[in-house]
Amino acid sequence: MSAGRVAVIGVGVLGACVGWNLARLGADVILIDAGGPGEGVTNWSFSWVNASNKTERRSYFDLNVAGIDAHRELAGAIGPDPWWFPTGHLRWADDPTALFAKAELLARSGYRVEVCTGAEVCRRFEPALALPAEAPVLYYPDEAWVHGRHLVGRLVGEAVAAGAELRSGVAVREIGVDADGSVRTVALSDGSRLDVDIVVNAAGPSAAGIAGLLGRTFPMRREPGVVTRLACTQVPIHRAMHAPHIELRPDGADSVVLHSREIDALIDTGKEPAELARLLHESARRVVPVLGDFPVAQARVVERPIPADGFPSVGAVPSVPGYYEAVTHSGITLGPVLGRLLAAEIVTGQRDELLADFRPERFDRP
Ligand SMILES: Cc1cc2nc3c(=O)[nH]c(=O)nc-3n(C[C@H](O)[C@H](O)[C@H](O)COP(=O)(O)OP(=O)(O)OC[C@H]3O[C@@H](n4cnc5c(N)ncnc54)[C@H](O)[C@@H]3O)c2cc1C
CATH class of the missing domain: 3.50.50.60 (FAD/NAD(P)-binding domain)
Structure with missing residues (x-):
């Protein structure tokens, strides 16, 4: 037809x-x-590819699981370079109760998730993180990020x-x-x-x-968000992650992207993007101290298409x-x-x- x-x-x-x-x-x-x-x-x-954050409706969760599968198929069809980074996702929080309750439900439905300690995460995945050794961290091995x-x-x-x-x-x-x-x-x-x-x-x-x-x-x-890029001579993280108060991911060979829903909530208070970027940078350096050495290169407020x-x-x-x-x-x-x-x-x-x-x-x- x-x-x-x-x-x-x-x-x-x-x-x-x-x-x-x-x-x-x-x-x-x-x-x-x-x-x-x-x-x-x-x-x-x-740019986090996931279904673990999409549990509000069964059909929406299923669509997002199909979304992850479709990325893998697409990478098979056109090749993964330079856009597909299937490196899993790390998530932890000051109070992990709700995160862990959700992870348990996800695991029961067959969605893969592992529970690690901070020490294990630093050893296996991310040596640059400042994480308490006993902190419980969720690792979602089938999640990814995309350029x-x-x-x-x-x-x-x-x-x-x-x-x-x-x-x-x-x-x-x-x-x-x-x-x-x-x-x-x-x-x-x-x-x-x-x-x-x-x-x-x-x-x-x-x-x-x-x-x-x-x-x-x-x-x-209307739901605006603010995203910041740091210019890095060497990118110290290897995957996307949700840490307390900040989300971070690599963005190619010389950049890291920062975002936080908490900082998005300040957009309508009239703060300038540069100030929002400074707050994001401050939170990021608490999680990955070496990021304090790298400058903010870009900051932009954008509307989500919702x-x-x-x-x-x-x-x-x-x-x-x-x-x-x-x-x-x-x-x-x-x-x-x-x-x-x-x-x-x-x-x-x-x-x-x-x-x-x-x-x-x-x-x-x-
Ligand atoms: C802060 C933030 C964080 C996000 N995090 C995630 C995440 O972790 N995971 C995830 O899956 N999604 C995330 N999203 C959502 C995701 O980024 C968007 O859903 C997606 O990028 C939307 O793509 P799009 O093609 O619809 O829009 P766009 O990329 O904006 O493309 C629309 C295009 O339309 C063009 N256009 C507009 N008007 C016209 C016109 N009149 N004529 C011709 N062209 C026109 C524009 O120039 C633009 O290029 C996030 C979004 C934001 C803002």
């Missing part, structure tokens, strides 16, 4: 995963980004090699429909107009604006023929699985059961 011409609006991790899968299925794809591919939220993410910008670069390169077209630095300004309301054209900020049969809204935090071009109200939640109920909005919107959404938080974890399922739905019309709870039409109900 041919889908006709598909315009993917937004080339972050979601748009790149949808576009790559569409190109593999032989669809006629054009990838459009207002900036550079992978330079949106995808470049300012903690989002590099992943997008790989997928876009492969999609273009397979025949997709890339238009970067141009924004979608209008979406035209025909008499029966079906998508027909997209108008771009450079004055051009493209004939299309399908559009995929993968515009991340700008997704509500793209939906609005079609008269659709797509409610999104539909109002907190869950993904993925699939066809039946009230607008030819219009699909691919909008979610946890998009690093979910990109590869959502890209595969959505591309198959566009090309074959088959709706996968894994997406049953995450259909866009739930926002149409009064």
